[in-house]
Structure formats: structure tokens, C-alpha cells
Amino acid sequence: MTATTPLDNPLRAGLSTDRVPPPNTxxxxxxxxxxxxxxxxxxxxxxxxxxxxxSSFNVVGxxxxxxxxxxxxxxxxxxxxxxxxxxxxxxxxxxxxAQALHYSSGTFEDPKTYEKLKRLLGELDEKRGTLGNRxxxxxxxxxxxxxxxxxxxxxGLINRDRSGPFTRVIIEKPFGRDxxxxxxxxxxxxxxxxxxxxxxxxxxxxKETVQNILAFRFANALWEPLWNTKYVDHVQLTVAEAxxxxxxxxxxxxxxxxxxxxxxHMFQFLCMMAMEPPVAFEAxxxxxxxxxxxxxxxxxxxxxxxxxxxxVRGQYGPGSVNGEERIxxxxxxxxxxxxxxxxxxxxxxxxxxxxxxxxxxxxxxGKALPKxxxxxxxxxxRAPHSIFPEQNQSRLAEEPNVLAIRIQPDEGISLRFFxxxxxxSMEVVPVTMEFRYGTSFGAEPPEAYERLILDCMLGDGTxxxxxxxxxxxxxxxxxxxxxxxxxxPPSFPNYASGSWGPAAADxxxxxxxxxxxxx
Amino acid sequence: MTGDKLETFEKGGAIEVPVAxxxxxxxxxxxxxxxxxxxxxxxxxxxxWNLIVRVDTxxxxxxxxxxxxxxxxxxxxxxxxxxxxxxAPDAPIRAWVEANWRHNGHGxxxxxxxxxxxxGKTVERLPSLVRSLLVTDAPTAMLWWGxxxxxxxxxxQLLSEIDRLIIDTRKLPNEQGLAEYxxxxxxxxxxxxxxxxxxxxxxxxxxxxxxxxxxxxxxRLEALDRVRVVSGVSGCQSRALxxxxxxxxxxxxxxxxxxxxxxxxRRWKAIRADGGEVTLELETRLGGPSHGVLSLxxxxxxxDLRERWSLVREQGRIEVHGPGHNxxxxxxxxxxxxxxxxxxxxxxxxxxxxxxxxxxTVHLVEAL
Numbered sequence: 001m002t003a004t005t006p007l008d009n010p011l012r013a014g015l016s017t018d019r020v021p022p023p024n025t026x027x028x029x030x031x032x033x034x035x036x037x038x039x040x041x042x043x044x045x046x047x048x049x050x051x052x053x054x055s056s057f058n059v060v061g062x063x064x065x066x067x068x069x070x071x072x073x074x075x076x077x078x079x080x081x082x083x084x085x086x087x088x089x090x091x092x093x094x095x096x097x098a099q100a101l102h103y104s105s106g107t108f109e110d111p112k113t114y115e116k117l118k119r120l121l122g123e124l125d126e127k128r129g130t131l132g133n134r135x136x137x138x139x140x141x142x143x144x145x146x147x148x149x150x151x152x153x154x155x156g157l158i159n160r161d162r163s164g165p166f167t168r169v170i171i172e173k174p175f176g177r178d179x180x181x182x183x184x185x186x187x188x189x190x191x192x193x194x195x196x197x198x199x200x201x202x203x204x205x206x207k208e209t210v211q212n213i214l215a216f217r218f219a220n221a222l223w224e225p226l227w228n229t230k231y232v233d234h235v236q237l238t239v240a241e242a243x244x245x246x247x248x249x250x251x252x253x254x255x256x257x258x259x260x261x262x263x264x265h266m267f268q269f270l271c272m273m274a275m276e277p278p279v280a281f282e283a284x285x286x287x288x289x290x291x292x293x294x295x296x297x298x299x300x301x302x303x304x305x306x307x308x309x310x311x312v313r314g315q316y317g318p319g320s321v322n323g324e325e326r327i328x329x330x331x332x333x334x335x336x337x338x339x340x341x342x343x344x345x346x347x348x349x350x351x352x353x354x355x356x357x358x359x360x361x362x363x364x365x366g367k368a369l370p371k372x373x374x375x376x377x378x379x380x381x382r383a384p385h386s387i388f389p390e391q392n393q394s395r396l397a398e399e400p401n402v403l404a405i406r407i408q409p410d411e412g413i414s415l416r417f418f419x420x421x422x423x424x425s426m427e428v429v430p431v432t433m434e435f436r437y438g439t440s441f442g443a444e445p446p447e448a449y450e451r452l453i454l455d456c457m458l459g460d461g462t463x464x465x466x467x468x469x470x471x472x473x474x475x476x477x478x479x480x481x482x483x484x485x486x487x488x489p490p491s492f493p494n495y496a497s498g499s500w501g502p503a504a505a506d507x508x509x510x511x512x513x514x515x516x517x518x519x
Numbered sequence: 520m521t522g523d524k525l526e527t528f529e530k531g532g533a534i535e536v537p538v539a540x541x542x543x544x545x546x547x548x549x550x551x552x553x554x555x556x557x558x559x560x561x562x563x564x565x566x567x568w569n570l571i572v573r574v575d576t577x578x579x580x581x582x583x584x585x586x587x588x589x590x591x592x593x594x595x596x597x598x599x600x601x602x603x604x605x606x607a608p609d610a611p612i613r614a615w616v617e618a619n620w621r622h623n624g625h626g627x628x629x630x631x632x633x634x635x636x637x638x639g640k641t642v643e644r645l646p647s648l649v650r651s652l653l654v655t656d657a658p659t660a661m662l663w664w665g666x667x668x669x670x671x672x673x674x675x676q677l678l679s680e681i682d683r684l685i686i687d688t689r690k691l692p693n694e695q696g697l698a699e700y701x702x703x704x705x706x707x708x709x710x711x712x713x714x715x716x717x718x719x720x721x722x723x724x725x726x727x728x729x730x731x732x733x734x735x736x737x738x739r740l741e742a743l744d745r746v747r748v749v750s751g752v753s754g755c756q757s758r759a760l761x762x763x764x765x766x767x768x769x770x771x772x773x774x775x776x777x778x779x780x781x782x783x784x785r786r787w788k789a790i791r792a793d794g795g796e797v798t799l800e801l802e803t804r805l806g807g808p809s810h811g812v813l814s815l816x817x818x819x820x821x822x823d824l825r826e827r828w829s830l831v832r833e834q835g836r837i838e839v840h841g842p843g844h845n846x847x848x849x850x851x852x853x854x855x856x857x858x859x860x861x862x863x864x865x866x867x868x869x870x871x872x873x874x875x876x877x878x879x880t881v882h883l884v885e886a887l
Binding site (some may be wrong): 008009010011012013014015020022023049051054055056090092093094095099128129131154313434439 | 563565567595610617628721724725726727728729730731732733734737740766769770835839843844845846847848849850870871872873
């Protein structure tokens with residue numbers, strides 16, 4: 001039979017929003033973990049509910065625990081009942097969906113695990129017409145990625161050729177913990193897989209509002225002339241969380257917020273906000289432009305004293321958030337009582353290219369802050385000359401136009417500009433024009449995992465991170481980590497839970513005559 | 520502004536206003552509502568569409584008010600509801616304004632609704648009033664249930680003012696209405712016409728297409744020689760007919776002729792692109808579940824190697840079977856009129872396939 005794509009099917013015309021991938025089997029390593037039950041299988045169920053999965057489709061869970069298929073299916077049903085976007089779960093649909101759920105036990109190091117898996121996948125291809133197409137989802141600690149990929153390769157479970165059935169592998173962050181480990185991981189992955197078979201997932205990129213940054217910038221001619229050093233005074237990126245480490249103290253002690261949040265999520269926002277227009281909305285075209293941004297980041301000084309002019313770190317102490325009492329980071333479970341790990345970081349950085357020359361980008365990410373908010377705020381320069389009366393001058397200088405892209409919650413975009421106050425005098429005040437997703441679109445957006453899993457099955461890597469992006473971001477972050485390692489231990493904690501971070505973060509902007517926006 | 524008026528407005532009640540003061544009254548009500556709420560509950564006045572709805576009877580007016588409430592909860596629109604009684608004695612135009620509110624996150628957002636009543640000759644003055652009330656830069660849709668507006672009626676004038684006409688061909692008194700809409704489209708090709716009946720066929724289209732996605736060879740569609748649709752509704756069988764029209768337009772079937780016709784079974788013959796013949800059968804089976812398409816069967820092949828694909832709707836789901844396919848059950852549900860209109864106002868309202876499907880459907884309806 002000639003290979004065909006859904007586009008060859010004349011009945012598919014006009015159904016372009018229903019992107020149905022080819023038949024395939026998704027193998028989830030670490031299937032007994034929380035992510036599978038809370039996110040992955042509920043996302044697959046919701047895709048099935050929306051008719052976005054092919055009729056020939058399987059899920060195979062792989063984990064160490066010995067489980068019957070039925071027990072695995074029951075656990076997944078419970079997960080869907082609690083966490084699927086499309087609820088309540090339809091019993092009849094579940095019957096057919098559950099027929100596609102399988103389980104195979106074994107340790108990830110043991111070659112026998114993969115022999116058994118190979119037999120099962122062969123049987124499923126035969127019985128359910130999945131054609132040998134595979135998506136492997138590695139929902140396991142990063143140190144297990146190399147052995148799983150290696151064993152898959154040894155067992156002949158990966159097709160590296162561009163012809164024949166496809167093999168794609170999804171891996172979760174962190175992609176390394178520094179440049180060296182990221183390079184090692186990439187090297188090990190590339191021994192078995194082509195880069196375009198590797199899907200590094202960052203669930204933030206599956207959020208509608210993050211994707212909307214691209215639509216907002218490149219579907220509107222209005223912004224492009226203003227999107228540069230001539231009109232932009234500075235940019236603030238904020239990822240604030242009201243929660244602390246919430247039982248993840250052990251993990252957080254190894255990472256800190258710089259690695260956990262800035263190197264991946266924040267750099268992805270930064271790239272989308274700052275990149276040049278790609279030649280097309282295609283994976284490599286978009287990722288090439290993101291990579292250029294990362295390569296244009298001005299290196300920070302390695303001398304810790306000079307670095308302090310650009311980077312502020314903090315750690316939360318006791319306090320209260322939303323009126324509730326909170327313990328400090330050092331009192332959290334799994335955290336050393338004298339820990340020097342940062343839970344807050346503020347960075348002043350520059351992108352040394354034609355578009356953004358000398359425009360400061362201020363990034364801040366923190367835990368135990370007053371509220372959960374993620375946003376990008378573009379602060380425009382003040383008007384070059386004011387013709388208005390004296391009483392307006394300070395306002396015009398201090399409250400310039402701001403375009404804020406709110407990623408979560410209350411997703412939307414607001415634009416602050418000046419308007420005359422009605423009345424006999426010429427008094428101008430800032431007013432805000434708001435666009436909110438919730439107001440304009442009634443439709444419920446898909447979960448980030450739904451979008452990303454579907455994209456992977458369709459072979460679209462646009463919203464996934466490429467290996468060279470990962471290395472470029474680590475190369476920049478490493479300088480900070482190294483400088484911190486050389487410096488005196490900081491005097492932590494230096495901000496109270498429920499505050500907006502350490503005073504030094506405010507000073508970072510105050511030195512430039514600016515201040516943080518209160519989101 | 521009196522406190523009573525504001526209170527009525529805040530509760531979503533209608534306030535009668537002079538026709539010449541519709542905009543100023545609305546502006547004042549919004550301003551006062553915002554001032555009263557202060558900064559505790561931010562108020563947003565939102566509008567993505569101008570939506571014109573026209574009714575000519577009291578029961579339809581009541582039904583339209585309910586529908587508008589549901590639609591406004593999903594899509595913020597300035598709704599202009601035209602309540603007309605063309606055959607009644609002349610009466611001055613009357614106007615009411617109100618807000619459709621919905622809670623949104625931490626705030627409250629609302630949209631405008633303007634109701635205009637006209638009787639006798641004053642109905643002819645409505646189009647000019649409607650034009651003045653359209654929100655600048657927002658696209659305009661008109662919701663129209665029933666036969667297309669006659670050529671000499673004021674509402675027909677409005678067709679040239681709108682971007683999207685939302686109809687529901689299930690509510691047509693007869694199937695000839697499909698042909699009348701086709702003629703309107705031919706006269707005004709830039710108009711987007713969205714049929715709620717067609718939107719309801721979309722899940723079936725997706726599932727049918729899925730039967731011929733890889734690894735299944737879509738070329739098997741070229742050999743189809745029999746299509747049978749069972750309908751569970753009486754009256755205009757637009758969903759069933761549009762299924763045929765869709766298949767005919769996508770697969771290049773032509774020259775349909777009617778070979779059998781009674782109340783329960785109609786049969787047509789069409790010619791495939793390769794010159795072969797296709798039999799189209801529409802059976803009406805009342806008394807069971809009520810839907811325009813209870814089942815769709817496709818058949819192809821010789822007597823000794825016959826292939827059959829079927830989609831059967833039963834109790835909120837469609838069961839899908841086909842050679843080489845894993846059995847599939849897809850939950851579906853009846854969509855309310857409001858849900859279909861909301862969908863019609865969204866991206867699915869722009870379906871380039873519908874125009875061709877309607878044209879082929881009209882061929883079937885007019886086939887002798």
C-alpha cells in the first residue's frame with residue numbers, strides 16, 4: 001500500500017482543527033508514578049474524548065512494580081475520574097479506551113524488560129494495527145534516561161531511519177543540571193536517536209497563553225515597529241509562586257530556583273518574547289530563532305562581587321501567605337537547616353543584538369511570594385517631550401506605557417496608556433485596556449500535556465526544546481552557579497514568606513531608576 | 520440616572536429607553552455600574568460580535584430571550600433583538616436596553632442587549648436603526664430561523680450589512696428552503712452562511728473520515744456504491760441530506776436522479792468520478808431516538824467481497840465499525856441551539872466545505 005497521510009483522505013478536508021495522528025503505541029516508562037495517573041493518561045483520555053486519537057492506538061505502561069493489566073487500567077480510570085479535563089468519564093468510551101491500556105513490568109536496567117516489551121508491542125501491532133509506530137515517554141528521574149534509551153536501542157525498539165515506522169522519545173526536564181551534564185545527556189541520546197526524534201517537554205510551552213505570545217507578535221503588524229531598543233525601555237519577566245517547596249525539599253535542595261525555573265521556563269518565555277520572526281511556524285524555524293536569542297545573551301561577570309550587580313538570590317523565611325502562616329525554607333522537610341539553596345532569584349540581563357541593544361531584561365522567579373502569577377511586562381520609553389502642564393510631569397515619567405502579557409492566572413493582555421481626565425484642566429492619567437481569555441473565548445483550552453503529546457504523535461516539535469537550546473541556556477546559567485559557588489555563603493533567609501522577595505532585588509532595579517511592577 | 524434603573528441594569532433586567540437615546544443610556548448605565556462597584560469587583564464591557572436576532576411571534580421572542588442569555592454567557596456580543604409584527608397596525612419603534620452578565624475570574628463582565636419592537640410600516644425603518652447600533656470593528660452575525668427572508672422584506676436588506684448568517688435548516692418548513700439559501704449564497708458569495716444542522720454533523724464527519732485514515736486506504740472511498748442514512752426525525756431532513764451532499768462533494772459524485780420516493784424511504788442514483796453508480800438511500804425511522812442521522816452505512820465491493828463501514832448512534836454515543844478497525848465507541852450528545860450558535864460564531868463557523876456540500880444537497884432535493 002502506498003504510504004498516505006490524513007491529507008490524502010478527501011473526507012478530512014475542512015476538519016483541519018481535528019488533527020488526528022497516525023496509529024501508534026505510547027510506551028510510558030515510570031507508569032506507576034504520579035505523572036502518569038494525574039496528567040498523561042487523563043490527557044490521552046481527553047484526546048480520545050475529543051476524537052483526536054487514531055482508532056489504532058495503545059498505551060503500554062512500564063514500571064518496576066508487578067501489576068496485572070486490570071489493576072493498571074483501574075488505577076488509570078481513577079486518575080481520569082479525578083484529573084481528566086473531559087469529565088465525567090464516559091463508561092462506554094472507557095471500555096474501548098481501557099482495551100488500549102496495557103502494562104509490562106521490569107527494571108529499566110534489565111535487558112529482559114525490553115525483550116518482554118518488544119514481544120508485547122509486536123502483538124499489539126498485529127492485533128490492533130499500530131504499524132510499529134512508537135512514542136516513548138520517559139516519566140522517570142533524568143539519571144535513568146540514558147539507560148532506557150540505550151536498552152531500547154539494543155533491543156531494536158528504535159527505528160533511527162526516516163523511512164518506516166516512526167520512533168519518538170519524550171523526556172521531561174531537567175535536561176541536565178549544568179552544561180557538562182546536558183552535553184553528556186545529549187551525546188548519549190544522540191548515540192541512539194536523531195535530534196528530531198527527541199522531544200524535550202516543557203509543559204509551560206503547551207499553555208495557550210505562551211503560544212499566544214507568538215500569535216500576538218507575528219499575527220499583528222502593529223507591534224513589530226515598537227518591539228526594539230528604540231521604543232522599549234525595559235522588560236520584566238515574573239514567575240511568582242505562592243507555594244513553597246511543598247514536600248519537594250529533597251529535589252529542590254539539588255536544583256534551586258535558578259535551575260528549576262529560570263534555565264527552562266523563563267528562558268523559553270524570554271526567547272519567544274525577544275526572538276526575530278521565524279520564516280515559518282515550523283519546528284526548526286522557530287527553534288533556530290530561539291537559539292539566536294540564547295546565544296546573544298551577554299555573559300555575566302564571574303567575579304561574585306560584580307555578579308551581585310546583576311543577580312540577587314534569596315531564600316524565604318517564615319511568614320504568612322494569603323493570611324496563612326508559613327514555615328521558612330530551612331524548616332521544610334528534606335531541607336538542610338543551614339541550606340544555602342536559593343528559592344528566589346532576580347536577574348538583570350541583556351541581549352546583545354541589533355534589536356535589543358542595551359535594553360535591560362529583568363527576570364525574577366520565587367517561591368512563597370504573595371501570589372501565583374506569571375507574566376511578561378514590556379515597559380515602553382516615555383514620550384520624548386511632554387507638552388502637558390507641570391502637574392502631569394512626574395506621572396508621565398514614572399508610569400510609562402506598559403504592555404503586560406499575563407500567562408497565568410487570568411490569562412490575557414493589558415495595555416496601559418495615558419488618557420485625559422474629563423474636565424476643564426489638562427490632566428492625564430494612566431488607564432488600562434484589557435483583553436482576557438476568559439472574557440473573549442468561552443471555549444475551554446486543552447491541557448498543556450494534551451497539546452504536547454498530540455504534537456509529538458504528529459511529529460511537530462515546534463513546542464519542544466532542541467538540544468542546542470538546552471546547551472546554550474546552561475552555558476549562560478553555569479556562570480552564575482560557578483560564581484555563587486566561589487562566593488561567601490549568603491545570609492539566608494533574606495525574605496519573609498508572603499513578601500515580594502529580598503530588598504536587594506528592589507535595589508537591583510532602583511539603581512537603574514526603575515522598580516518592579518506589582519503584578 | 521435613578522437608582523432603580525441602575526439596580527434593574529445590574530440584575531440584567533430590561534429598561535425601556537427612547538430610541539434616539541439608546542447609546543447614551545447604555546453608556547450611562549455602564550459608567551454608573553462601574554462607579555458603583557468601585558475597584559472591588561472590576562467590570563468589563565465586552566463585545567466580540569454584533570449579533571442580530573429577529574423574531575416575529577411572541578413565543579419565538581420568549582425563546583430568543585432565553586437563547587440570547589445562554590449565548591451571551593459564552594460569547595460576549597452586542598445583541599440586537601428585533602421583534603417585529605409586520606402585519607399589525609403601525610406603531611412607533613420601542614427600545615429596551617439591558618446587560619448580559621457573567622462572572623469571570625475575579626471580576627464581572629457583561630455585554631449589551633438592545634431589544635427593538637416595531638409593528639406595521641415602522642418595521643421598514645429597523646434596518647437603518649440597526650446600522651447605527653452596530654459596534655464598530657466587531658463583525659456582525661445574524662441569527663435567522665425559518666425560510667430565508669423574502670426579497671422585498673426589510674430584513675433582507677440587512678443581509679448586505681452582515682458578515683455571517685447563522686441558520687438552522689432543521690427548522691425549515693420544507694427542504695426547498697435549502698435551495699433558497701443556496702440562491703442567497705450565489706447572489707452574495709462573500710457572505711458566510713453557517714448552518715447549525717451542518718455543525719451537528721461534524722462528529723460524524725470526523726469519525727467517518729477516521730475510517731479511511733492511514734493505514735486504511737482512502738482510495739476505497741472511490742469504490743463506494745451504496746450509502747444509506749437512517750434519520751430519526753420528521754420534517755426537513757437536512758442533516759441526513761447534508762451527509763449525502765458532503766460525500767458527493769468530496770468524492771465527486773454527480774448527476775443525482777431520484778429513483779424512489781415515499782415518506783419513509785427515498786432513493787437516488789449518482790455517478791461516481793470513475794463512471795460507476797452509487798445508490799443513496801434515506802430512510803426515516805420515527806419513534807426511536809430523535810436525531811437527523813441515526814446511522815450511516817457505506818458499502819463497496821463485489822458480491823463475494825463486500826466491505827461495509829457503519830456508524831450507529833445509540834444513547835449518547837456513536838459505534839463505529841469498519842473492516843480492519845478496532846471497534847470504537849465515541850460519546851456524543853445532543854447540542855442545544857445555544858451551543859450550536861456559539862460554535863457558529865467560532866472558527867467552525869468558517870467551514871469552506873459547507874458551500875460545496877450544500878450545493879450537492881440542493882441537487883438531491885431538486886433531483887427528479
